[in-house]
Amino acid sequence: MKHYDYIFTGGGLSALMTVYRMAVSGKFSAKSVLIIEADAQKSNDRTWSFWEPNGGELDAVVTRKWDAALFADSDFRKALDLSPYRYKTIRSHDFYDLVDKVISAQSNIERIHEKVVDFYEAGNHGVVKTESRSFTCNKVLNSIYSPDWAAAQDKYPVLQQHFIGWFVKTSALVFNPNQVTFMDFSVAQQGNTRFMYVLPFSETEALVEYTLFSKDLLPENAYETAIEAYLKNLGTTDFVITEKERGSIPMTCYKFWKRNSKHILNMGSAGGWTKASTGYTFKNTMKKSAALVKFLETHTDMRQFHHTNRFWFYDLLLLDILDRHNGRGHEIFSSMFRRANPVTILKFLDEETSLSEDLHIIWNCPKKLFINALFKRLVR
Structure with missing residues (x-):
């Protein structure tokens, strides 16, 4: 079995951002790193948004920035001045391209596309098994989320931030390109927490998402009917859908980090990195990955990484x-x-x-x- 210093099981946002930071830090060039992911991350499969002051480290791949936002409910609407923050959006393929360029230039980092079937600690090292072979390593960094972990307990509630979004082009001028719709709760709640989210790219182009914070997902047509009704309320029934995206992000305070061991660290949603009350992931991952890389420079016991606040x-x-x-x-x-x-x-x-x-x-x-x-x- 081939041995590595670090094996990342799963190649999603948290793993790629951590490996990217390890590479640009220049402090891990003597360490062997393996990323095992089931599929190559090449498609534009999601949109990440976050807020920060201008001049962020990922500004080169930011698709769009906004200085203002809108919050709405059934009985009021409020324009939000975000200064000194700017609301930023990154398309996943741009992020993947950035990471690929950095990783491919590092001779110590390998990527393989296989399905991980098991990983565990064995003595003073970790073992990772795919469908066809096994590897050993000093540290396993796992980002493969297992919903069974949180579902098997009842101490901490488990909800989902789930959504479907349409990228649309309209014939009418219906969007304000200078203002993100952060949360619009004016839509019927129907016993849940439901809102619309709009990223406007021009007066006729936007990402429009129907989002819920609830336990159960809806049938696909329920999301899409809500988006269509919202667009009609904005003043358009004549539009073209250019792309679709959907997602379901766990919202729970379950202590995933209790499953960490000396040689295994759970990260991303699998490690409780998602902001539990909102399902926001990208900004938390930026902060957590930076802290993890700093931690790996001097620490060897993965149980010491997480701190509850x-x-x-x-x-x-x-x-x-x-x-x-x-x-x-x-x-x-x-x-x-x-x-x-x-x-x-x-x-x-x-x-x-x-x-x-x-x-x-x-x-x-x-x-x-x-x-x-x-x-x-x-x-x-």
Whole structure:
């Protein structure tokens, strides 16, 4: 069996961003790295969006930037000035191309396209098995998500951020190209937390997504009927769908990192890197991958990587509420955006606010819901 210093099982966002950072750091050139992924990541299979000040490290592959956003509910609409942040979007094929160019120039990094069937710790090393062969390594970094891990317990609720999006071209001028629709809860909630999300590229071109925070996925036609109705409400029935995308991202505070061992680290959604209360993934992955690369420079025990903070508990309370009262999510988000500074909210979602800023945002939320959730969580 061939031996490596690091084996990445799964070649998704978290693995590729971590390997990319390892390569550009120049500090792992003497380490052998293997990425095992079932399929080559070449298609434009998803769109990632995030906010940060201008001049970010991935600006070369950013498709579009916006300085303003819109938040809406059935009874109010609010324009949001995002300064000093900018809302940014990256198409996955541009990110994959960037990573491919860097990785292909590194003689110490290999990629193979095989299905991983097992991995485990054996003494002082890790073992990874594919359908046709086995490898050993000093460290396994796993990003293959197993829904059974969280589903097998009932201490922490498990929801999904699930969506279908259409890239459309319309005949009418219906979009504001200078303003992202961050969350539009004016659509019928139907007992769930449902909103529309719009990335406008011009007055006639946009990505329009119908998104839910709930336990169960919908039939495909339910998402698409909602998108079509939303476009009609904007003023157009004459449009062409140029691309489609869909996704389902786990939202849970289940402690995936408890499954880490000395030689195995779970990462990405498999390691709890997804922002549990929103399903946001890209920004968290940027931060976590940077921290992981720094960690790998000096640490050898993978159990020491993860540290829980107070934001994990905030997320848990919100998920407890959405688990019991899924139709009231719009009230929580609307109360925040109606009263709080949008920049402070973005800092809060990035887990970069002070305790006093946290309390200010939480105080704006429906108090009874959170007090009841806190009490039930403390006595659970």
